[in-house]
Amino acid sequence: MLDSLPITQKPTARKKPDAIDLLPVAYIELDTGGIIVRANRKACKLFSTKRKKMLGAWAWDFVASDEVEMSRSAFFACIQANEEPQPIRRSLYEKNGEFRVYDIYRNRIFSASGQTIGLRYMLVDVTQSQFEDEQLRDSTLWLEHALASVAEILPTGIPQPLSPISSTALASGTNSRRQPQVAR
Numbered sequence: 001m002l003d004s005l006p007i008t009q010k011p012t013a014r015k016k017p018d019a020i021d022l023l024p025v026a027y028i029e030l031d032t033g034g035i036i037v038r039a040n041r042k043a044c045k046l047f048s049t050k051r052k053k054m055l056g057a058w059a060w061d062f063v064a065s066d067e068v069e070m071s072r073s074a075f076f077a078c079i080q081a082n083e084e085p086q087p088i089r090r091s092l093y094e095k096n097g098e099f100r101v102y103d104i105y106r107n108r109i110f111s112a113s114g115q116t117i118g119l120r121y122m123l124v125d126v127t128q129s130q131f132e133d134e135q136l137r138d139s140t141l142w143l144e145h146a147l148a149s150v151a152e153i154l155p156t157g158i159p160q161p162l163s164p165i166s167s168t169a170l171a172s173g174t175n176s177r178r179q180p181q182v183a184r
Helices: 043-044 065-080 128-152 169-173
Strands: 028-032 038-039 088-093 099-110 118-123
Touching: 043 169, 065 099, 065 118, 099 128
Parallel strands: none
Antiparallel strands: 028 038, 028 118, 088 099, 099 118
16 A cells, blocks of 8 residues: 555655865865865855855955965965965954964865866864963063063172071970060
8 A cells, every 4th residue: 555655745855065165174175266166064154155156256355355366476486386375364254254373284285287277175164272471471571571670679699698596496486586676
């Protein structure tokens, strides 16, 4: 009887997630012209845009206006270089107005023949660690200034030690040092 029941809904195949969507960091791939050809969910969230809008756009469309030319020049220098690019640090303002700091790791993407066909970017949020580094630097600077100030007010000579209290005086509870006399 179960065989004769009509199927009202086709089973849906579960779409396997793209491996880059499983990364814990923002991930973007650019072709040699600077066009975004691949981006994960974290990158879309970071730039507050949909993947459809991001793919096919220039990478510098998502960069602060005062950094566009520098970013474009750095991109083409990386494409033409014969070595892997070094990580860089960039500051970004998110759509919600929050200021974040990212370390950006870049790698060249090669074709089967060994030609550079693009760059891969991974953006790691280091805002908290930079804040902690700045706090440590500020605390160290404050301590250095405090120690310098104390050194300025200390006498320049070697201070003379106080006369020691004899062990007998300590045991008896009396002080062998001379006590000031009070007038009677």
